Amino acid sequence: MADLLRVSVAELADGAADGPLLDMSKGVCEPIVGVELDGGADAATLDRAVTRARACDRLLIGIAGKPLPAQTVDLTHALDLTLAGAAGPAGRECVAVPDPEERLTAVHSAALRNPQASVVLGALLRMTEALEVTTALDVESLAYSTLLGGPEFRRWLDGRRRRAVPPTVAPPVLIDRVDDRLLITLNRPERRNAYGREVRDALVEAMRLAVLDDTVTRVVLDGAGPSFCSGGDLDEFGTTPDLTTAHLVRTRGGAGRLVHELADRVEVRVHGSCVGAGIELPAFAGTVIADPGATFRLPEIGMGLIPGAGGTVSIPRRVGRWRTLYLAMTGEPVDAATALSWGLVDEVTPSG
Structure with missing residues (x-):
């Protein structure tokens, strides 16, 4: 495995992470740079480092083993992620981990396996941070379509044994109206409610009922079986007729926009994986x-993709x-307690 480039704040300020992203063969060169934050820097150097970080094409991952001075806040905000030890900084820019060096190695390894997907994800997260939600969804989908046509996804797809999708034996989504509440249940438990075409289309149809009927004051969404939803149906990956159609289906035929539109009325109850x-x-x-046993994981980088359902x-x-970058780059699950502390879920209560 290639060595990870590591720089100090002063070296970052001097442009040490700014070399060409692409090598002579147009492959991604050094997708990640580690930034040592414990050494500190004066205010002028920090300002220059922030400017460099905001313009950098690579993923910049900070490492901090102790609390950082208040003046470093702009730099940690400009970086893509800071891995912090037990005594390190807090805040949304940071993920506290027992061993920051081990976590940095894991993120670096993931980036080396799929460098295109990794740098596209980093750029996308920075780019869409301030965009309006529906615009950001379009940008995400365009980036996703780009990666669908790339070599990293093709390698994953070629290495996977494709199985026939089993026939539907029950409605993919159950709908019930109780007074002013619309109850929607994902109903493919034999596939752990994978978000395939049938489930997606039925969920969209159900959500549109609430859009059209303002007497529905609450939409409650849950899933049957051992898991709320296991993500996209892997047996359908790569089967859309073309990338343009895939983009339009994701953005105009997917559920993300509708859940966002109805957000104030929507409650989702999640469990399992x-x-x-x-x-x-x-x-x-x-x-x-979330049920206390629920876990949450973003596996797409390992497939040469980025999260594509919004x-x-x-x-x-x-x-x-x-x-978000940490979840995607590690591909590892976080538990319900962590999800609650981060704000990924709003409440942890036993389901049933």
Whole structure:
């Protein structure tokens, strides 16, 4: 594995992370740079480092083992993520971990496996941070379509044994009206409610009922079986006729926009393993209630992709772009208690 480039704040300010992103063969060169924050710097150097960080094409990951001076806040905000030890800084820009060096190695390894997806994700999170939600969803989808046509996703797809999608044996979504509440249940428990075409289309149809009927004052969304939703149906990946159609389906035929539009009326109750779309869509809702055993994971970088069900828009608006990047780059689950402390969910209560 290639060595990770590490720089001090002063070296960052002097342009040490600014070399060409692409090598002679047009491959991504050094997708991640580690930034040592414990050494400190004077105010002028910090200002120059912030300017460099904001313009950098690479992922800049800060490392901090102790509390940082207040004047470093602009720099940690400009970085893509700061990994902090137990005595390190807090805040949405940081993820506290037992061993920051081990976590940095894990993020670096993920970036080396899929460098294109990694740098696209970092740029996208910075770019869409201040955009209006529907505009940001369009930008996410365009980036996703770009990666669908790339070599990293193709490698993942070629290495996966495709299975036939089993026939539907029950309605993919159950709908019930109780007084002013609309109850919607994802109903493919044999597929852990994977967000495939049938589930997506039925969910969109159900959500549109609430858009059209303002006497529905509360929409409650949950899932049948052991998990709320296991993410996109992997057996459908790469099967859309073309990238343009895929983009339009994601943005105009997906559920993210509707959940956002109805956010003040939507409560999502999640349980089990919530993967990809299984947390990307709930994060748009006004209220997310998690079972204590629920876990949350974004696996897409490992597939040469980025979150594509709205996760680069919904999740940063709850936890910040920095922790969103951490979830996506590690691909590892976080538990319900962590999700609550970060603001990814609003309440932890046993389901049932």
